[in-house]
Amino acid sequence: MMPKQNKWFLGIILNLVFLMAISRVSAQEISLLSEPELMKKPVYSNLMQAFREYDRVYRMSLKGSGGYYGKVTAVHPDIDSLRNLQYFYVVNEGLKDLPNSFGALRFMQHLYLSGNQFEAIPDTLYSLRHLKRLDLQKNQLKAVSDKIGQLVELEFLYLNDNPDLDYLPLEPLAKLKKLRYLNVKGTKISREQMAALQARLPMAQIEY
Structure with missing residues (x-):
């Protein structure tokens, strides 16, 4: 028979091995993918299927059924359960805001929201530090x-093509040292503002 002390020690070892395995799985499941890796992942368009297979969802595209009343006008508040989501595409729909839970998608990298009805960038997006x-x-x-x-x-x-947009915060934008491209065509942003920003971000391509 195994002495009690040895059993106790073996139990600790097994628990440590289990915890290490869980940590490895978590690290594998939730990691930033390069763009080529991400583009190989399937695109989910059905929310119910996505919630069932939440740990496999890296890319999502939502589209309404057509017509004014068939547009996507809201994002499900449980979107944060899709913890691997890194690519989100909802274009030419009727979104005006995003749920606060969207900011918990901390690995989100690519966000396509053109052609919607946003009057301001939702505050929750400013939590997406890998965007x-x-x-x-x-x-x-x-x-x-x-x-x-x-x-x-x-x-x-x-x-671009936000005709009522007439101001950008210069100093905060100048902190975006990795910015490669900015497009503000079709806005009321002045050439003077953009020239000043270009001077602070000489490596960025700015179209205005």
């Missing part, structure tokens, strides 16, 4: 918050 691409062209944006400077990984920002 690389934010497409909000053809919305109804009127202003951009100073919090834009929190998106330090941002590389591509599309704000």
Whole structure:
């Protein structure tokens, strides 16, 4: 028979092995994918299926059934259960806001929201610290918050064709040292503002 002390020690070892295994699984399940890796993942378009297979969902595209009343006008508040989600595409729909839970998708990298009805960038998006691409062209944006400077990984920002947008916070935007491309065509942003930003971000391509 195994002495009690040995059994106790073996129990501790087994518990440690189990915890290490869980940690490895978690690390594998939740990790940032490169863009080529991400593009190989299937695109989920059915929310119920996505919630059933939550740990496999890296890319999602939502589309309404057509017509005014068939547009996507809201995102499910339990979207944060899709913890691996890194690519989200809802274009030419009727979104005006996003649930606060969206900000818990901490590995989100690519966000396509063009052609919706946003009047401001939802505050919850400023929690997405790994966000690389934010497409909000053809919305109804009127202003951009100073919090834009929190998106330090941002590389591509599309704000074009928001005809009421007349101001961008210069200093916060200048903190986005990884920004490679900014488009503000079709807005009221002045050339002077953009020239000043270009001077602070000489490596970025800015279209205005």
